[in-house]
Amino acid sequence: MIKKTIQVLALAYLFACASLHAQTGTFLGDLTWPEAKERLKAAPLVIIPFGGGAKEHGPHLPMNADRAVMEYLCQKAVETQPVIVAPPVYHGWFPAFREFPGTEIADPDLFRRYMQSIAESLIRNGARRIVFLNTGISKATGLPISIAARELRVQTGVPILVLSWDDLETPEIDALAEQKTGGHGDEIETSIQLFLQPDLVQMDKAVVDYGDSSNEKFPGYEPGLFSRNMKDPAYSTTGLFGNPTLATAEKGMKAMEILTRQWLKALDGFSRVKTERQR
Numbered sequence: 001m002i003k004k005t006i007q008v009l010a011l012a013y014l015f016a017c018a019s020l021h022a023q024t025g026t027f028l029g030d031l032t033w034p035e036a037k038e039r040l041k042a043a044p045l046v047i048i049p050f051g052g053g054a055k056e057h058g059p060h061l062p063m064n065a066d067r068a069v070m071e072y073l074c075q076k077a078v079e080t081q082p083v084i085v086a087p088p089v090y091h092g093w094f095p096a097f098r099e100f101p102g103t104e105i106a107d108p109d110l111f112r113r114y115m116q117s118i119a120e121s122l123i124r125n126g127a128r129r130i131v132f133l134n135t136g137i138s139k140a141t142g143l144p145i146s147i148a149a150r151e152l153r154v155q156t157g158v159p160i161l162v163l164s165w166d167d168l169e170t171p172e173i174d175a176l177a178e179q180k181t182g183g184h185g186d187e188i189e190t191s192i193q194l195f196l197q198p199d200l201v202q203m204d205k206a207v208v209d210y211g212d213s214s215n216e217k218f219p220g221y222e223p224g225l226f227s228r229n230m231k232d233p234a235y236s237t238t239g240l241f242g243n244p245t246l247a248t249a250e251k252g253m254k255a256m257e258i259l260t261r262q263w264l265k266a267l268d269g270f271s272r273v274k275t276e277r278q279r
Helices: 002-023 033-042 065-080 108-124 142-156 171-176 187-196 249-270
Strands: 046-050 130-134 160-164
Touching: 046 065, 046 108, 065 130, 065 187, 065 249, 108 130, 108 142, 130 142, 130 249, 142 160, 160 249, 171 187, 171 249, 187 249
Parallel strands: 046 130, 130 160
Antiparallel strands: none
C-alpha cells in the first residue's frame, strides 16, 4: 500500500512538473534553431522588448532604469506564460533627453523601421502574434513603435499589440505617491529602482525638481523636453521631474506588482485574440 502511494505521488509530481513546463515560456536566444523553428509556430505570442539601456533619469538613478523594468517584466512573462521573448532592444528614440549623456537612435523613422524589421523576421518564421513591450511612454518611444505595429498588422495580417509604460499604470500607482506631481526620475521611478537594483541608486544625490509649474493647463499634446538651454522654459539642471527623496523600496515593490499584474493580464488576453489561421 505504501509503495503504491509513493508511485501515485511520484506520477502526480511528474505530471505537475510537465504541466508547469508547458505553461512557461522561454527566451528565444536560449533555444537552438531547430527548437526555435517549432516553438515560434506553437507559442501564442512573441514579445519584442524595448527598454533604454542608457537614458538619463536624474543625477541619482542609473541610466539603465528602463532596461531593468523591461527585464523584470520579461522574466515574469517567461515564468508564467508560454511566450517567447525575443532579444531586447536597448537603443531608441529619446528626443526629450537628447541633450543629456546617453544613447539614442535620433531618427524616429530609422527606429520605427528597425523595430518593424525585427517583427517581420519573427513573423516570417512563424510568430502568430507580436507584442511590443515599450518601457518608455506611449507618446514618445511608443509613437514610432505604434506606427510599425499598424503597418505590420496591415501588411502581414498578424495581430500586434503595443504595451507602453503608461498603458500599465493604474490609479493604484498614483495612490502610492506622496509627491505633488511627477513624471521622470521621480518618487515612483526611484522607488522601483530601489526595489530592482538598490546598489545602483544614489539617494544622497536625489533632489526635488518640479520644473516650471507655472504653465497654464490646456487640451492637446505638447511634447515634453528636458532642455540644457538656459533660455528655454524647459531648462533642467537635473533631468528629473518630481520628488525622488520620498522614494522607498516598499513603494517600488508595490508599483512593480501592479505593473506586472497589468502586463500579465494583457498578455493573457491578447494570447486569445483570433489569428487569420483560426478564422
